[in-house]
Amino acid sequence: xxxxxxxxxxxxxxxxxxxxxxxxxxxxxxxxxxxxxxxxxxxxxxxxxxxxxxxxxxxxxxxxxxxxxxxxxxxxxxxxxxxxxxxxxxxxxxxxxxxxxxxxxxxxxxxxxxxxxxxxxxxxxxxxxxxxxxxxxxxxxxxxxxxxxxxxxxxxxxxxxxxxxxxxxxxxxxxxxxxxxxxxxxxxxxxxxxxxxxxxxxxxxxxxxxxxxxxxxxxxxxxxxxxxxxxxxxxxxxxxxxxxxxxxxxxxxxxxxxxxxxxxxxxxxxxx
Ligand code: KIV
Numbered sequence: 001x002x003x004x005x006x007x008x009x010x011x012x013x014x015x016x017x018x019x020x021x022x023x024x025x026x027x028x029x030x031x032x033x034x035x036x037x038x039x040x041x042x043x044x045x046x047x048x049x050x051x052x053x054x055x056x057x058x059x060x061x062x063x064x065x066x067x068x069x070x071x072x073x074x075x076x077x078x079x080x081x082x083x084x085x086x087x088x089x090x091x092x093x094x095x096x097x098x099x100x101x102x103x104x105x106x107x108x109x110x111x112x113x114x115x116x117x118x119x120x121x122x123x124x125x126x127x128x129x130x131x132x133x134x135x136x137x138x139x140x141x142x143x144x145x146x147x148x149x150x151x152x153x154x155x156x157x158x159x160x161x162x163x164x165x166x167x168x169x170x171x172x173x174x175x176x177x178x179x180x181x182x183x184x185x186x187x188x189x190x191x192x193x194x195x196x197x198x199x200x201x202x203x204x205x206x207x208x209x210x211x212x213x214x215x216x217x218x219x220x221x222x223x224x225x226x227x228x229x230x231x232x233x234x235x236x237x238x239x240x241x242x243x244x245x246x247x248x249x250x251x252x253x254x255x256x257x258x259x260x261x262x263x264x265x266x267x268x269x270x271x272x
Pocket of ligand 1: 052055056210
């Protein structure tokens with residue numbers, strides 16, 4: 001059995017075998033997204049087990065309406081920034097739309113770049129049964145893969161919107177296919193809690209839920225949602241543990257007022 005020290009006591013980056021072993025020890029896995037060095041340092045120091053450079057960066061960092069336009073170069077850039085800020089967490093980089101669907105060869109080369117040039121420990125890609133060949137090809141190339149089933153945001157055009165996915169048999173087959181193809185973990189997004197629990201009980205690899213209830217082996221949230229940076233966007237599955245959007249706005253407003261009133265800089269901020 002792999003020994004899994006708690007994040008605060010771990011003095012090395014979490015390994016893929018340690019991540020997997022957390023399931024057998026029934027230790028909840030904590031993941032969050034991050035997109036730059038400062039965020040990476042903060043979430044790593046907070047003791048998360050895994051950090052995902054998600055293609056959600058298209059929406060929360062770039063301000064786009066969906067994830068479809070995110071490129072491999074962009075994920076690579078953000079992965080490099082995040083890698084520099086992590087000491088303990090497992091770093092997973094998302095494979096963006098069309099970076100793994102065209103051919104197995106292209107998928108291996110692209111995933112390899114996220115590992116070699118980005119410093120990621122693993123990659124994540126979407127799809128269950130439909131992605132089993134590509135998962136197996138990456139694993140054959142020694143690239144650890146995290147699957148992603150349920151609501152897969154890259155399928156937005158086919159699905160017609162962001163909706164809870166309820167097709168139980170299909171979801172169970174997807175999870176099974178991802179595990180059999182050799183993935184070390186799987187994200188389950190926007191799936192009824194009962195189905196996510198059934199999936200968790202049916203596969204040997206950790207399930208990481210987002211909008212999939214408390215029965216998963218771990219949870220992931222988008223950092224901007226967790227911090228309350230966009231209060232106008234709060235889906236049911238999100239819990240904001242801070243309201244940093246309000247705090248940032250108030251801080252910048254206070255700075256602007258002090259500059260306009262001649263109160264900043266004060267003598268203690270000046271060189272003489
Ligand atoms: O891109 C992302 O941030 C994700 C998580 C929501 C799982 O895929």
